[in-house]
Amino acid sequence: MKRIVVALFALLPALTFAAGGNVHLDEANYDLTDKASLQNGAKLFMNYCSGCHSTQYQRYNRVAEDLGIPEDVMQANLNFTGVAIGDLMENAIPESDAANWFGAAPPDLTLVARVRGADWLYTYLRSFYKDDSRPFGVNNLVFPSVGMPHVLEPLQGTARLETETHTVDGVEVVTPVGIQTDGNGELTTAEYDQAVLDIVNFLVYSGEPVKLERQRLGYWVLGFLAIFFVIAYLLKKEYWRDVH
Template identity: 75%
Template sequence: MKRIIFAVLALLPGLAMAAGASVQLDKADYDLSDKASLQRGATTFMNYCAGCHSTQYQRYNRVAEDLGIPEDLMRDNLIFNGAKVGDLMKSSISEKDAARWFGASPPDLTLVARVRGADWVYTYLRSFYVDPTRPFGVNNLVFPSVGMPHVLEPLQGTPRLEQETRLVDGQEVHETIGIKSDGNGEMTNEEYDQTVLDLVNFLVYSAEPVKLERERMGFWVLGFIAIFFIFTVLLKKEFWRDVH
C-alpha cells in the first residue's frame, strides 16, 4: 500500500504540469471485457514501453492469468529482461542510466490511467508531433515540452502539426487544427488509433485489475441490501403492530 501511495504522489507533479494544456480530450472507448484487446495492449506495452517504463505493482504471471495468456507464451514472447514469470514487471533500464539519458527516471505506469484518466492517456499518445527544438525532436499538444521520445512513431509514421493562418486585427495568426501522419508508418491512421486504444485498455486494467470483479460484486451487494431492506421493513411493522 505504501508503494502505491508513493507512486501516486510521484505522478502528481507531472499531472500538475500537464493540466495547463487546453486540449480537448478524445474519448477512449476501452473495454476491459475484451481479452483480445487487452492481449494486444500488453504486447504493445512490452515491445514499446517496458524498456523504460515499469508496471512494478503487478506480476507477469498474474497478468498472464487475467488476460488468458499461457505462462510459457508470456515467458518466451513478452519478457525481454531475463525476469522470471513470477517477478514484478520492472523496466529494463536502470534508474542510474535513465537519469543520465533522460534527466529523470521514467515514471511507473501501473496507475497512470487511474491518476490521469483513460481519455488523457489516449489523447496524449495520439498528440505527438515533430518539433526540432526538442531534445528528442518531438513535442506533444497534451503535454507541452514533453521529455520522452515518440516511441510509437514507427507504427504511426512521422506526425506533423496541421495549421491554418487567419487574420486577427490585421495580423497573421497560426492556429493548430490537428496532427497528421506523413503515412510512412507501418499502420494506417485507423489501425494506429486501435493500437493506442488497446494499449490504453491494458493500462486501465493495470491500474485496477479487479475492476470488473468489483463491479459484478457491487450488483450482488446492492441486491442483498435491497432484499435485506424489505425484511427490515416487514420486521419493523411486525414489531410495532401491537405497540400503542
C-alpha cells in the same frame, strides 16, 4: 470553512495534472472484456514502452492469468528481463541512468490511467509531431515540451503539426488544428488508433485489475441490500405493531 478552502487548494495540482491543459481530449472507448484488445495492448506496451517504463505493481503471472495468456507464452514473448514468472514487471534500466539520459527517470505506469484518465492517454499517444527544436525531435499537443521520444513512430509514421493562421486585433495568431502523418508508418491511421486504444485498454486494466470483479460483486451486494431492506422493514412493522 478554512478546512474546505485548504482541501480545495490541495486538490488543484491533481486536477491540473489530470486535465492536461486546454487541448480537446478524444474519447477512449476501451473495453475491459475484450481479451484480444488487452492481449495486443500488453504486447505493444512490453515491446515499445517497457524498455523505459515499468508497471512494477503487477506480476507477470497475474497479468497472464487475467488476460488469458499462457505462462510459457508470457515468458517467451513478453518478459524481456529474464525474471521469474511470479516476479514484478520492472524494467532493466537503473533509475539513476534513466534520469541522466532523459533528464528525469521515466515514471512507473501501473496507475497512470487512474491518474491521467483514459481519454488523456488516448489523445496523448496520438498527438506527437515532428519538432526539430526538441531534444528527441518531437513534441506533443497534449503535453508540450514533452521529454520522451515518440516510441510508436514506426507504427504511426512521421507525424507533422497542422496549423491555421487567423488575425486577432491586427495580430496574426497561429493555432494548431491537428496532426497529419506522412503515411510512412507500418499501420494506417485507423489501425494506429486501434493499437493506441489497445495500449490504453491494458493500462486501464493495470490500474485496477479487479475492476470487472468489483463491478460484478457490486450487483450482488445491491441485491442483498434490497432484500435485506424488505426483511428489515417487515421486522420493524412487526416489532412496532403493538406500540401506540
